[in-house]
Amino acid sequence: xxxxxxxxxxxxxxxxxxxxxxxxxxxxxxxxxxxxxxxxxxxxxxxxxxxxxxxxxxxxxxxxxxxxxxxxxxxxxxxxxxxxxxxxxxxxxxxxxxxxxxxxxxxxxxxxxxxxxxxxxxxxxxxxxxxxxxxxxxxxxxxxxxxxxxxxxxxxxxxxxxxxxxxxxxxxxxxxxxxxxxxxxxxxxxxxxxxxxxxxxxxxxxxxxxxxxxxxxxxxxxxxxxxxxxxxxxxxxxxxxxxxxxxxxxxxxxxxxxxxxxxxxxxxxxxxxxxxxxxxxxxxxxxxxxxxxxxxxxxxxxxxxxxxxxxxxxxxxxxxxxxxxxxxxxxxxxxxxxxxxxxxxxxxxxxxxxxxxxxxxxxxxxxx
Numbered sequence: 001x002x003x004x005x006x007x008x009x010x011x012x013x014x015x016x017x018x019x020x021x022x023x024x025x026x027x028x029x030x031x032x033x034x035x036x037x038x039x040x041x042x043x044x045x046x047x048x049x050x051x052x053x054x055x056x057x058x059x060x061x062x063x064x065x066x067x068x069x070x071x072x073x074x075x076x077x078x079x080x081x082x083x084x085x086x087x088x089x090x091x092x093x094x095x096x097x098x099x100x101x102x103x104x105x106x107x108x109x110x111x112x113x114x115x116x117x118x119x120x121x122x123x124x125x126x127x128x129x130x131x132x133x134x135x136x137x138x139x140x141x142x143x144x145x146x147x148x149x150x151x152x153x154x155x156x157x158x159x160x161x162x163x164x165x166x167x168x169x170x171x172x173x174x175x176x177x178x179x180x181x182x183x184x185x186x187x188x189x190x191x192x193x194x195x196x197x198x199x200x201x202x203x204x205x206x207x208x209x210x211x212x213x214x215x216x217x218x219x220x221x222x223x224x225x226x227x228x229x230x231x232x233x234x235x236x237x238x239x240x241x242x243x244x245x246x247x248x249x250x251x252x253x254x255x256x257x258x259x260x261x262x263x264x265x266x267x268x269x270x271x272x273x274x275x276x277x278x279x280x281x282x283x284x285x286x287x288x289x290x291x292x293x294x295x296x297x298x299x300x301x302x303x304x305x306x307x308x309x310x311x312x313x314x315x316x317x318x319x320x321x322x323x324x325x326x327x328x329x330x331x332x333x334x335x336x337x338x339x340x341x342x343x344x345x346x347x348x349x350x351x352x353x354x355x356x357x358x359x360x361x362x363x364x365x366x367x368x
Contacts, residue, residue, distance in 0.1 A: 027291055034298045043125040045307035046132075047075035050095040051082050058103040059095060059114075062133075062140045071132050082117055086165060089331060089341050092119045093129050106141065106158075113159040120167035121334045123175040125305050130162045166251075166334045174249070177242040178329040179302035182322055184238060185231045185261070186268055186296065191289050192227035193272035198285035216365065224269045228262075235261055242333075252332035256342060260328045263346055267321040267353030274360035296322050321349040 048066050052059035066072040075091035082094035096115040106112050116133050120126035137160055167174045200206040209219050239257075242248040275292055279285040297303065299313060300322035309317060317323050324345040331337045 022291070027294075031294070034295075040304060040308045042308055043128045043305055044071060046072045046093060046125065046129055047091045048072045048093050048095070049075040049082065049085055049091040050097065051080060052095065052097040053101065056097050056101045056103050058106055058140065058144060059097045059101075061144065062137055063095060065136050065140055066133070069132075069136070071128075083165075086117050086119050087335055088338060089119075089327075089335075092122075092125060093117065093133060095133070106145070113161055116160070116162045118162055118164050120164045120170055121175065121330050122305060123167060123170050123172050125307075126164065126167070127170060130164075133162070134160055173242075173246045174334060175330070177238070177246055177248050178333055179300075179326050181235060181238045181242070182264075182300070182325045182329055183293075183297055183302065184234050185264065185325075186322055187289075187293055188231040188234055189227045189265060189268040190272045190275070190293060191286075192230065193223050193269060194276045194279060194285040194289050195282050196223050196227075197273070197276040198279045198282050201279070202281045220273060220361075220364070224273075227272075228265045228269065231265060232261070248333060250333050251336040253337075256337055257329065257332045260325060260332070260342075260346065260349075263349050263353075264321055264325045267349045267356070270353045270355075270357035270360055271321075273364060274356045277360060277363035296320055299323070300326055302326050318348065319352060321352045324349050 048063070050059055050063045052063065054060070067074055072093075075085065082091075082096050085091045086094050094117040096117060098113055098115070102112055102114055114137060116130070118126050118129050118133075137158065141158060164170065197206075200209065214222075239250075243250060271292070275288050276285060279288050299309070299317040299320050300306075301317065302322070306314060306317045306323060328337060328342065328345050331341055
């Protein structure tokens with residue numbers, strides 16, 4: 001009877017905490033959904049382009065077959081240089097027709113070389129892309145030549161030469177190290193700010209701070225700046241580690257990477273303030289941090305390509321500042337980021353930061 005009453009009290013105490021209820025009852029369902037359905041390493045929606053002229057029948061047939069499959073989508077390109085299109089991130093793969101036309105060489109009875117430029121900054125996507133394009137090329141050539149001269153094998157006359165860009169050895173470390181950098185920064189800022197604010201609430205010292213001559217904005221800045229300083233130290237440490245021990249190349253500008261870092265810190269600090277308004281103890285803040293980090297990391301493209309996610313989750317992923325910081329970090333380090341790509345992925349980070357900051361400040365004042 002005593003045990004029954006004690007269990008009843010504990011259950012009521014757990015259910016009284018909305019964060020605990022969400023963590024215990026709903027997070028397992030969310031995890032199972034994301035890990036089994038939304039997060040997949042099967043590449044889809046691969047951006048493809050070609051520089052083939054309209055009269056190059058075979059290359060255009062390969063391109064059309066690619067678009068009709070469930071793997072590829074056409075890339076909007078206003079540049080005649082396929083390398084520039086891939087480097088800028090507007091395409092993941094580019095089919096480069098040989099001089100004189102691929103069709104002319106094949107139908108003329110000779111062999112031909114078909115070059116394919118593949119962006120390997122995402123290793124998982126690049127490995128599958130190479131296999132898909134090879135399969136489509138051989139299938140189309142065999143089909144078209146069979147119509148003309150009988151049963152032949154496209155592989156016997158085609159020199160299929162994929163050119164792996166930005167990560168020629170398909171080294172997964174070059175793909176994962178930038179994502180780890182982003183995860184560490186996000187984890188540092190979110191955990192430090194949330195637990196610091198929650199600790200003040202739990203110990204009852206927040207009221208003392210509020211009643212002191214220090215303004216509310218100074219209290220928030222005092223919680224944010226130390227976390228950013230520690231995050232910056234971790235960020236630089238991982239960069240040095242990646243360069244020296246994992247041989248990750250750095251082809252971009254260091255100032256652009258640091259600008260991206262501080263913009264991301266602004267967004268993560270705003271999210272941290274927002275999350276902390278739901279927590280009144282350190283235990284609640286740690287649960288909230290774990291749940292928030294799990295969702296943000298799973299929907300960031302750091303573990304699986306964003307393009308493979310369902311449409312409704314893809315829109316959530318593109319609203320996630322981690323997604324754009326990972327895109328920028330990989331692009332700056334592996335490719336050398338241009339201004340257009342930088343602007344394209346920094347404004348969503350700033351926008352999300354402004355939204356969460358305005359909501360977080362409002363809730364912070366209401367929950368004091």
